[in-house]
Amino acid sequence: MSTQQITRPARLGTETAIEAVDLVKTYGRVRALDGVSFTVRAGTVFGLLGPNGAGKSTTVKVLTTLSAPDSGEATVAGLDVRRQPGKIRRAIGYVSQKPSFDPVGTGRENLVLQGRIHGMPGRRAGQRADELLARFGLADAARRRAGTWSGGMQRKLDVAVGLMHAPQVLFLDEPTTGLDPQARLEMWAEIGTLAQRDGLTVLLTTHYLDEADHLADQLVIIDRGRVVASGSPDDLKNELSGDRIQVELARPDQAGEARHAIVAATGQDGITADGTTLRVRVAGGGTALPRVLAALDDAGVEIAAVSLSRPSLDDVYLHHAGRDFREADTSGSRA
Amino acid sequence: MTTFASHSGFLTLRSLRTLSRQPAYLLFTLVQPMVWLLLFGQLFKNIARLPGFGTGSYLEYLTPGVIVMTAMMTAGWSGTAFIQDMERGVMDRNLTSPVSRGALISGSLAYTAVTTVVQSLIVLGVGLLAGARYSGGLPGVLTVLACAVLLAMIFGALSDAVALLVHQQEALIAVSQFLVLPLAFLSSVMIAPGLMPGWVGTAARYNPLDWAAVASREALGAAPDWGLVLSRGGLLVALAVVMSWLATRAFRAYQRSV
Secondary structure, eight states, rough: OHHHHHHSOOOSSSEEEEEEEEEEEEEETTEEEEEEEEETTTSEEEEEEETSSSSSSHHHHHHHSSOSEEEEEEETEEEEEETTTHHHHEEEEEESHHHHTTTTTTHHHHHHHHHHTOOOOHHHHHHHHHHHHHHHHHHGGTTTTTGGHHHHHHHHHHHHHHHOOSSEEEEEEEETTOOOOHHHHHHHHHHHHHHHHOOOOOEEEEEEHHHHHOSSSEEEEEEETEEEEOOOOOHHHSOOSSEEEEEEESOOOGGGHHHHHHHHHHHHOHHHHHHHHEEEEEEEHHHHHHHHHHHHHTTTEEEEEEEOOOOOHHHHHHHHSSSSSHHHHHHSOOO | OOHHHHHHHHHHHHHHHHHHTTTTHHHHHHHHHHIIIIIIIIHTTGGGTTTOOSOOHHHHHHHHHHHHHHHHHHTTTTHHHHHEEEHHHHHHHHHTTOOOOHHHHHHHHHHHHHHHHHHHHHHHHHHHHHOOOOTTTHHHHHHHHHHHHHHHHHHHHHHHHHHHHHOOOOHHHHIIIIIIHHHHHHSSSOOOGGGHHHHHHHHHOOOOHHHHHHHHHHHSSSSHHHHHHHHHHHHOOOOHHHHHHHHHHHHHHHHHOO
8 A cells, every 4th residue: 555655756846745843732731732743745645643632633733724833843735834824725625523514504515615715616616516526425415404414424525525625635633533334434445545546645633543554654653742653554563573462361360470471481571461461572473372371371370361463553552652542542631 | 805705705605595594593583673662662652752852752763773782682693603613613624724814704794784684674664564654764774774784793793703712602692691781771772862861871972882873863863963873873883893803803812722
């Protein structure tokens, strides 16, 4: 997925579609962004991954000129967010976390209004609206009030509105949050074609690890307003050398003995424990697993379950942020 | 400038489309003026016989005041549309589109102006049916409409600004509860200036509702003092400009908070 996009020529004359340098943004005493930097190449899908409250939406608000950073620099489509906000607004599409269509207007009316705001003549706006409605499979509902549509259709309409003026850069803030699995897969398919078919640069935020893994060519993991890791999903996973063995204990009181046994069997002391679950990272999981099981058996540890897995973005997050993703996600506040 | 005008126009049309699909809203806003005109007007109709009141028919005295008061009350809810747009992502999307902040305000105010004209004509018509006669004729009626629109713009801009600063519907309720009624009673809408206590008369001189009521009543009368109409009208224009500018500035506060 990523190789074919790296070779595609950039649209903007410059390779870089978005550049953020050391962005800081505070709300009162809360430091929402604490020095965020990253670069997005033109024509790729870029993921901002992090738990709720990590600073993803704030980053998007700064890059879309909605909100001014306290310090730091950023350019979008070669334009400076502080000095050229008007030009940036012509070059970008923004799909916010909240539904951003008018529920009393029909789907088509919503699209046409957005086109007119971007200076399209009435007829062209109508044609473009019909084109997008067809593309997203919304043509049948086009003349019904958008407020009566299903959640999945409404989310597609939000994205279509963001695409109305054929922007160079599209910002998608949590595009699939709240969607049912079927609608989510459909949305993934749409987002996947945006960069490939339209040569668009897409920046998407998500707190779904599988979504970032599936869609993003490159991503940064954000935690508490800081970038804790960056690279392609594969790079990030490969960086964590080796596979993960996860052991779930039947008895919590045996955690200590289990830990000793695993250290002895693998020679690794970087074991993370989370209640009755122990995780260890080893090179060559296939050969290490029998040794671990034998050692645990010898120590008399009762095991509820064992699993061996290739590193996931969960592990990447855990490794870099030092805490479990889901825990961080539920403890964080919305930002 | 043409972009500004066309953007304002698109936004006004969007609001009118919304209203055309929920026309009951316009009816709700007509309940209050009917109560003032038909109930209050009947109940206090003998007030016009007081020496020094100056006119024969209380209904004729009351109608222009009720029109501008209705314009003020309805416009006070103008910010509701902004709050709904902020609760959804519509406001944020507009602010990241090439729509100027001024166009968002003028779109909102133009919509308020259109609904005010419709409402005012209905109230004028009801007054007519109830027996009021407007000696001022067409120039008088046009002046009443202009005053109602200017007052609606002043309070529409205030309501928009409060919406942008506070983001809560409750704040708009506070605007209408704490501002609208006191302003109505600190004015000559219901009682002739000559019969007011002195301090109320003094307060009324600084009350935009009173400016609009005085100018409207004067223009609808048999022998209008156009100097008085113009002086009050000028004050309304000046305040409308200032309030629109302040409402546009309020976007800065909103954007600092998002």
